[in-house]
Amino acid sequence: MATDDLMSRALETLADDDPPSVEAIHRLVDLADIPESVTITEAADLLDVSPHTLRYYERAGLVAVARDGSGHRVYDTEAMRRLVFLTRMRLSGMPMRDLQHYVSLVDAGKETVPERLDMLIEHRDTIRRRIRELTLSLTATEYKIATYGGSTGPDVPSPDPTTS
């Protein structure tokens, strides 16, 4: 595997491991082997996004990032932790808008925990629905490959070659 970002590593772990084990999750979220602080390019590589995107997330108020003496961004463990969360949520389809709301709740203190949980639960359900949609589309696509006929079909109940 060429890419070596955090998500790719986690997916690799997951590859022959379905459903994902707690092991996989631990591996996924293990920030221990990330340097204490990284540059924007290093952070971008780890997260498999572009530096442009990281600046964009910061501008959007999703994460605060410190600067060094030259004004360059310094991503510490806390920032990376949040960005791992953010990129995973983005990857699973949570809109920027919701993430902005979520981090505003985080910043507002622990009395917002229930609302945050609500958001997570709703997002979990959204992911589940999406997986079911994709699973159905996958099966249909595999079916079409297996019985392939042409036109826009087969898409018919029988693998009847006359519908080709």
Add this chain to the structure above:
Amino acid sequence: MATDDLMSRALETLADDDPPSVEAIHRLVDLADIPESVTITEAADLLDVSPHTLRYYERAGLVAVARDGSGHRVYDTEAMRRLVFLTRMRLSGMPMRDLQHYVSLVDAGKETVPERLDMLIEHRDTIRRRIRELTLSLTATEYKIATYGGSTGPDVPSPDPTTS
């Protein structure tokens, strides 16, 4: 369930049926109980898209639709068959661009079957990757809900409440 479009019905079938059976697929693709020809609004309802979107697909060259005496669109079984395919592919993330290419291959005749199969196989793999990504995000989200702590954490290997 309020919605009664084709995809919803298929998903409903799928609900307590994992992995999807051939039964589910047959149900999904069964166009038998659709009228021989339908108006744009009826087609849109069946496909769970807007009439605007159907016109857009037609403008994009994805499907040809006949007209009645008044110039109104008439969706016959063949058009509906193609649209079922198109909307399913869209729902599973295939870009418009690729769909345009695909239908151009269909229109080009059966010597393009191998290339069409290549596209389907590649798309199948894309869906699989996407499902694995989502499955991982789902597990991470469930883990976070279960061990919920606050901040952007826990996202740590242990459900240690001090990381809240």
Add this chain to the structure above:
DNA sequence: CTAGGACTTCGAGCGCGCTCGAACGCAAAC
């Protein structure tokens, strides 16, 4: 001393997939 390269801020632009609105046509209902 200067050239290269990695970074900074800022605003603008882009690709995608719709989504909408204006202006119009046609046909049945009142």
Add this chain to the structure above:
DNA sequence: GTTTGCGTTCGAGCGCGCTCGAAGTCCTAG
């Protein structure tokens, strides 16, 4: 006959999430 309603074409606009480019700063190597 006019109102209602569903359709038509066309081009423009929008929301999203980046993505880019210009112009400048800073550090290091040669």
